[in-house]
């Protein structure tokens with residue numbers, strides 16, 4: 443509870459103004475110093491914060507992730523408080539999905555989101571990082587810029603990210619042996635006991651895209667484990683038979699996911715082209731904008 447009660451604290455000259463939200467291992471605060479606004483993530487669990495700080499530092503020049511500012515350890519009566527200062531982002535895609543009518547994102551917007559989210563994965567994988575926790579809630583829009591409120595999608599929350607390959611291209615084994623098969627929304631092969639690899643980030647993203655299209659993915663996650671595993675397998679094997687009507691148009695994209703494997707590097711450009719082929723009349727690489735519609739911030 444104390445972690446959610448840090449409003450008023452000053453860290454590195456930044457004042458914690460408002461609690462934005464709390465996740466499984468920490469809380470995030472809107473913070474400011476003069477006119478500069480940043481996000482400060484706080485946790486008493488050092489390992490995830492250290493992991494996130496290392497990943498964000500590695501991604502320092504990456505435009506698809508929040509800019510890293512600092513990592514600070516502050517002694518408190520309850521132990522050491524770990525904080526990370528990072529770029530302040532707009533709402534995450536799960537919050538934006540929830541605000542849309544019917545909780546379903548329209549096709550032209552959805553393909554642009556999918557395109558940019560794939561670009562995020564392409565970027566972090568090029569830094570030899572695998573995210574391992576891909577879901578709508580871990581993508582957010584940037585703060586709007588220009589007269590039209592243009593935004594870009596960024597990927598965040600690197601608490602579970604992992605540097606899976608060294609500079610020679612050799613795989614690095616995760617000696618902590620985390621069990622990702624317990625994560626309900628893990629990719630099919632991860633559910634089968636394999637270690638998460640870049641292709642599994644893409645597969646998890648494909649579940650997030652389905653969810654954003656209006657599919658009741660949380661309900662599917664509540665199925666008995668065998669049934670859920672079977673669904674994940676069949677989605678890769680015969681996507682046209684499994685995709686719900688709302689997402690049938692994405693068949694060109696889902697049809698190539700079954701061919702992904704850990705030996706051949708993920709071809710993110712090809713995957714983005716498949717997103718484009720799914721809705722040929724719209725430009726999937728076009729910009730995204732934030733607009734007010736019926737009093738709600740809407741991504742278009």
Ligand SMILES: Nc1ncnc2c1ncn2[C@@H]1O[C@H](COP(=O)(O)OP(=O)(O)OP(=O)(O)O)[C@@H](O)[C@H]1O
Pocket residue numbers: 462463464465466467468469470481508528529530531532533534579580582598599
């Ligand atoms: N850099 C940031 N700028 C603005 N808001 C952020 C930033 N990072 C996280 N948030 C927001 O803070 C809230 C908490 O984020 P966090 O990732 O810690 O938890 P979560 O996604 O709710 O849960 P989990 O830890 O289970 O993924 C979310 O609403 C998220 O959108």
